[in-house]
Amino acid sequence: MAGTTTAATPLLKDELDIVIPTIRNLDFLEMWRPFFEPYHLIIVQDGDPSKVIKVPDGFDYELYNRNDINRIMGPRSSCISFKDSACRCFGYMVSKKKYIFTIDDDCFVAKDPSGKQINALEQHIKNLLCPSTPFFFNTLYDPFREGADFVRGYPFSLREGVPTAVSHGLWLNIPDYDAPTQLVKPLERNQRYVDMVLTIPKGTLFPMCGMNLAFDRELIGPAMYFGLMGDGQPIGRYDDMWAGWCVKVICDHLGLGVKTGLPYIWHSKASNPFVNLRKEYKGIFWQEEIIPFFQAAVLPKDCTTVQKCYIELSKQVKDKLGKVDPYFDKLADAMVTWIEAWDELNPAGASDQLPNGKA
Amino acid sequence: MSHSIKDDEVDIVIAALHSDLTSLLNEWRPVFSRFHIIIVMDPDLKEDLEIPEGFNVDVFTKSDIDRVVGSSSTIFSGYSCRYFGFLVSRKKYIVSIDDDCMPAKDNQGFIVDIVAQHIANLTTPATPFFFNTLYDPFRKGADFVRGYPFSLRTGVTCALSCGLWLNLADYDAPTQALKGGQRNSRYVDAVLTVPARAMMPVSGINIAFNRELVGPALFPAFRLAKEGKLRWETVEDIWSGMCAKVICDHLGLGVKSGLPYVWRTERGNAIDSLKKEWEGVKLMEEVVPFFESVRFNRASVKAEDCVVEMAKQVKEQLGQSDPVFTRAADAMVEWVRLWKAVGTSSAVPEG
Numbered sequence: 001m002a003g004t005t006t007a008a009t010p011l012l013k014d015e016l017d018i019v020i021p022t023i024r025n026l027d028f029l030e031m032w033r034p035f036f037e038p039y040h041l042i043i044v045q046d047g048d049p050s051k052v053i054k055v056p057d058g059f060d061y062e063l064y065n066r067n068d069i070n071r072i073m074g075p076r077s078s079c080i081s082f083k084d085s086a087c088r089c090f091g092y093m094v095s096k097k098k099y100i101f102t103i104d105d106d107c108f109v110a111k112d113p114s115g116k117q118i119n120a121l122e123q124h125i126k127n128l129l130c131p132s133t134p135f136f137f138n139t140l141y142d143p144f145r146e147g148a149d150f151v152r153g154y155p156f157s158l159r160e161g162v163p164t165a166v167s168h169g170l171w172l173n174i175p176d177y178d179a180p181t182q183l184v185k186p187l188e189r190n191q192r193y194v195d196m197v198l199t200i201p202k203g204t205l206f207p208m209c210g211m212n213l214a215f216d217r218e219l220i221g222p223a224m225y226f227g228l229m230g231d232g233q234p235i236g237r238y239d240d241m242w243a244g245w246c247v248k249v250i251c252d253h254l255g256l257g258v259k260t261g262l263p264y265i266w267h268s269k270a271s272n273p274f275v276n277l278r279k280e281y282k283g284i285f286w287q288e289e290i291i292p293f294f295q296a297a298v299l300p301k302d303c304t305t306v307q308k309c310y311i312e313l314s315k316q317v318k319d320k321l322g323k324v325d326p327y328f329d330k331l332a333d334a335m336v337t338w339i340e341a342w343d344e345l346n347p348a349g350a351s352d353q354l355p356n357g358k359a
Numbered sequence: 360m361s362h363s364i365k366d367d368e369v370d371i372v373i374a375a376l377h378s379d380l381t382s383l384l385n386e387w388r389p390v391f392s393r394f395h396i397i398i399v400m401d402p403d404l405k406e407d408l409e410i411p412e413g414f415n416v417d418v419f420t421k422s423d424i425d426r427v428v429g430s431s432s433t434i435f436s437g438y439s440c441r442y443f444g445f446l447v448s449r450k451k452y453i454v455s456i457d458d459d460c461m462p463a464k465d466n467q468g469f470i471v472d473i474v475a476q477h478i479a480n481l482t483t484p485a486t487p488f489f490f491n492t493l494y495d496p497f498r499k500g501a502d503f504v505r506g507y508p509f510s511l512r513t514g515v516t517c518a519l520s521c522g523l524w525l526n527l528a529d530y531d532a533p534t535q536a537l538k539g540g541q542r543n544s545r546y547v548d549a550v551l552t553v554p555a556r557a558m559m560p561v562s563g564i565n566i567a568f569n570r571e572l573v574g575p576a577l578f579p580a581f582r583l584a585k586e587g588k589l590r591w592e593t594v595e596d597i598w599s600g601m602c603a604k605v606i607c608d609h610l611g612l613g614v615k616s617g618l619p620y621v622w623r624t625e626r627g628n629a630i631d632s633l634k635k636e637w638e639g640v641k642l643m644e645e646v647v648p649f650f651e652s653v654r655f656n657r658a659s660v661k662a663e664d665c666v667v668e669m670a671k672q673v674k675e676q677l678g679q680s681d682p683v684f685t686r687a688a689d690a691m692v693e694w695v696r697l698w699k700a701v702g703t704s705s706a707v708p709e710g
Binding site for chain 1: 493503647
């Protein structure tokens with residue numbers, strides 16, 4: 001594509017935190033150094049807190065292990081998962097920045113079809129800084145990208161779009177499949193670079209993946225709770241998806257946008273499908289109840305903030321999913337605990353208030 | 360995944376708004392020569408049609424249209440003459456492009472076989488109830504991602520396949536006039552199902568559909584007072600497409616968008632089109648709340664029943680604001696009548 005004269009994407013280095021959950025090491029950061037070094041990192045160390053996780057030199061970071069989480073949150077730390085990357089949401093809570101980018105420690109820099117290294121963070125920032133269009137599908141996808149626009153027939157009154165709350169990136173190489181699919185297709189690799197970003201229409205749910213995700217913490221942060229997973233929990237690998245369903249319902253209600261597509265990262269590590277199957281097993285059945293629940297969820301008009309929406313959702317979870325399994329009772333309680341902790345660590349200001357949401 | 364349909368299940372329908380289709384058909388020869396082609400001449404075209412040899416083609420002229428539809432009030436002029444082709448086709452699948460579209464090349468430099476791609480789209484399931492982040496899970500090298508509910512993985516039948524355009528994208532006149540030099544050079548290697556309840560502008564420039572399932576739902580009804588011979592002087596396909604989408608949503612059928620691409624050639628001057636009164640913009644604003652609120656009876660299980668129901672609601676809810684809606688509603692009802700009379704009989708009218 002020909003060069004354009006659009007302004008460079010702002011770095012936002014003082015407005016964005018990178019949250020990384022890890023249980024092993026942070027070697028992967030070396031490859032990301034050219035892109036990540038300007039930013040502040042929040043490392044959430046899962047597992048054994050006595051282990052020392054070495055952060056490569058030159059990065060500005062804060063690191064929290066389980067002892068820190070317990071100390072900072074007190075009894076409320078029960079809502080933060082242990083032995084699961086879901087613990088990353090603690091990083092969202094303690095951040096003081098407007099934007100969050102989160103990435104897994106087995107995700108590396110990918111290359112676009114021309115061979116150029118992809119600056120994933122820059123693309124996420126672009127996605128977050130320009131509007132979403134959830135009310136009408138644009139067949140040329142994101143109309144705000146260079147070289148694109150709204151197509152004929154797209155109502156002019158909808159062309160301003162709405163603020164973007166979430167930018168959901170994708171992965172080349174190891175695709176994010178569930179265990180049964182991994183077992184059937186162990187060799188499948190995602191090699192298709194799809195050059196698009198698009199807004200997920202209002203009223204449509206999607207499976208959110210936390211491997212390569214950015215969001216506007218001020219717009220949607222409190223809804224990014226990654227649930228109860230890992231140690232002592234009957235389920236795993238549903239953390240990001242649970243957050244994604246809550247986030248989408250709330251974004252739809254508040255008139256915020258969720259984008260998916262670019263940027264790609266290179267996902268290097270295939271997790272063990274048998275281990276995954278054991279974690280996901282119950283989820284596969286529960287999902288058949290969970291999805292209709294979210295599809296039918298309606299939030300009352302007086303839920304005008306993310307927190308209010310989330311508390312209301314937690315009530316509905318308890319009410320409607322509690323009968324599926326006692327886990328959902330615990331989860332609903334944890335959702336409330338999360339909001340309490342969030343509000344305590346992030347005292348409410350005017351920025352938390354949003355105009356009346358569309359029901 | 361193999362989509363083994365026979366060549367004789369497909370009709371290519373082209374509305375000839377230009378008389379000389381020699382280079383068009385020659386360019387498409389590698390892709391189209393296997394199929395039966397229906398060319399419908401714009402009744403307003405004065406010159407004789409010029410087409411090259413070697414195609415299995417039926418041409419329909421103004422006199423054929425008059426003979427077949429008799430005294431119907433349906434207007435088949437301009438772009439709308441293609442609907443006559445849909446009406447008289449007897450095939451299961453139709454692929455239709457504008458006569459200013461040439462084959463495009465994909466990112467590897469290969470000619471895009473739009474028929475193969477459209478048929479692939481129509482013969483693999485659509486997934487309108489939940490968004491798959493790796494797009495069409497039935498494409499080679501893709502699948503449903505973690506978290507996609509298993510009960511929704513069978514999908515539904517895809518009834519409509521909306522392709523895209525490189526070079527001259529389908530912009531409206533103000534956009535094209537403002538960005539005179541903008542050309543679409545981004546080949547996005549994806550097909551995706553447009554989710555249920557999402558509205559979309561279905562462009563008629565490059566589409567394919569399952570005639571048996573949604574034939575009646577694509578119709579010439581929404582005619583601007585100053586509708587012209589350039590796409591940005593029309594919204595008839597947009598209107599028809601939006602109706603078709605809500606009907607597909609009701610019937611549990613899918614609509615896909617994305618590949619295949621065509622290369623749309625340069626034509627016309629958007630600024631000149633702006634000089635004409637451009638009611639299309641204003642009217643589109645009115646229709647959004649309407650389409651959000653359209654409801655169908657459970658008993659409407661066929662496309663033609665849905666069209667009649669929609670027409671009634673169009674007349675009641677939109678008729679007041681502009682006579683173009685009343686005319687559209689009447690035209691939709693008349694189309695269903697025509698479809699039942701002509702579109703479903705076993706005899707193929709001679710071209």
